[in-house]
Amino acid sequence: MSAPSSQPPPFDPADPLGIDDLLGPEDLAIRDTVRSWAADRVLPHIAEWYENGELPGIRELARELGSIGALGMSLTGYGCAGATAVQYGLACLELEAADSGIRSLVSVQGSLAMYAIWRFGSEEQKRRWLPGMAAGEIIGCFGLTEPDHGSDPAGMRTYAKRDGTDWVLTGRKMWITNGSVAGVAVVWAQTDEGIRGFAVPTDAPGFAAPEIKHKWSLRASVTSELVLDEVRLPAEAVLPGVTGLKGPLSCLSHARYGIVWGAMGAARASFEAAVDYAKTREQFGRPIGGFQLTQAKLADMALELHKGILLAHHLGRRMDAGRLRPEQVSFGKLNNVREAIEICRTSRTILGANGISLEYPVMRHATNLESVLTYEGTVEMHQLVLGKALTGLDAFR
Secondary structure, eight states, rough: OOOOOOOOOOOOOTTOOHHHHHGGGHHHHHHHHHHHHHHTTTTTTTHHHHHHOOOTHHHHHHHHHHHTTTTTTOSSSTTTOOOHHHHHHHHHHHHHHHHHHHHHHHHHIIIIIIIIHHOOOOOHHHHHHHHHHHSSSSOOEEOOOTBBSSSSSOOOOOOOEEEEEEEEEEEEEEEEEGGGSEEEEEEEETTTTEEEEEEEEETTTTTOOBBBBOOOOSSSSEEEEEEEEEEEGGGGGBTTTTTTTTHHHHHHHHHHHHHHHHHHHHHHHHHHHHHHHHHHOOOOEEGGSSSSHHHHHHHHHHHHHHHHHHHHHHHHHHTEEEEEOHHHHHHHHHHHHHHHHHHHHHHHHHHGGGGGGGTSSSHHHHHHHHHHHTTOHHHHHHHHHHHHHSSSOOOOO
């Protein structure tokens, strides 16, 4: 066999495996658009937002995200961008490289609230809600988790009963991203027919969404409780396309896919901060990046970061081909979030005391990822999903 006639390109420390070769011009354009938006609109302010525990101007940010096609971007029609799964993943990576709270805003809007209406809603519901949500004019939230029921949503206590042709909803939901600023809440409730989803206008009498304060993670994000006190809804508020847990769980699988990518964004930002710091911080007369132990840390972090990005690409291609299974999404979320946290922690050791300062992104990403690790499926739940898939034995109960 003759040797290749061309020389390989130079080694790129920012892309050591040449993963960008897997992307086409449109993929790169979408990635660069989102990266540029985050650099302009989020990075200059995120440390202050995080320190203050607020996300000011969230409605304006939502409209801007809508204008670049980032809301419900993998959905088709109704003003949605119709992007590929890989393109959506790239956007999630760039948004979470800025902050997990920003990626959560987009994930909940597009992969949970909009996706539920797009997949299970009536044509009337889709026309009523999706165009405004895609434009960022209407913010959505997704009410599944309850104060006493997180990993076991089948035990939810929120209940919807029929009253003539109306439905009356009563219950509480907890840890709901976007809840206090939402115009529509997709709420899942027990009914005599099984678990059903409802598109609930948040100005309906009996609906309240007090914001949750005093968080030490996802501080630049709106998190709320939903209180439904006999909220009366017309018959057309129910999502007609699904009954049972397969409805909310399919939405969660779609959102978890975005997390597979997003976690690598937080990891990349922390890793890049560590590399830059190691090349300039001097001890014992030279940059600490020149010491073997520091280089070993950087090499190990680079391995896990880029393996995680490759895994995300692989799952994205499977989703685009209609071949992605929920167990594979669990594989990705379990691995990538866990490795992202370890990258953040190791980066913090390279930065030393500076690693806990908000002048650098590392501790902010690490604390955010502690929430990402357990929301939309805890470590244990994803381990058991994979355990069942590997053995055929159900260990959940």
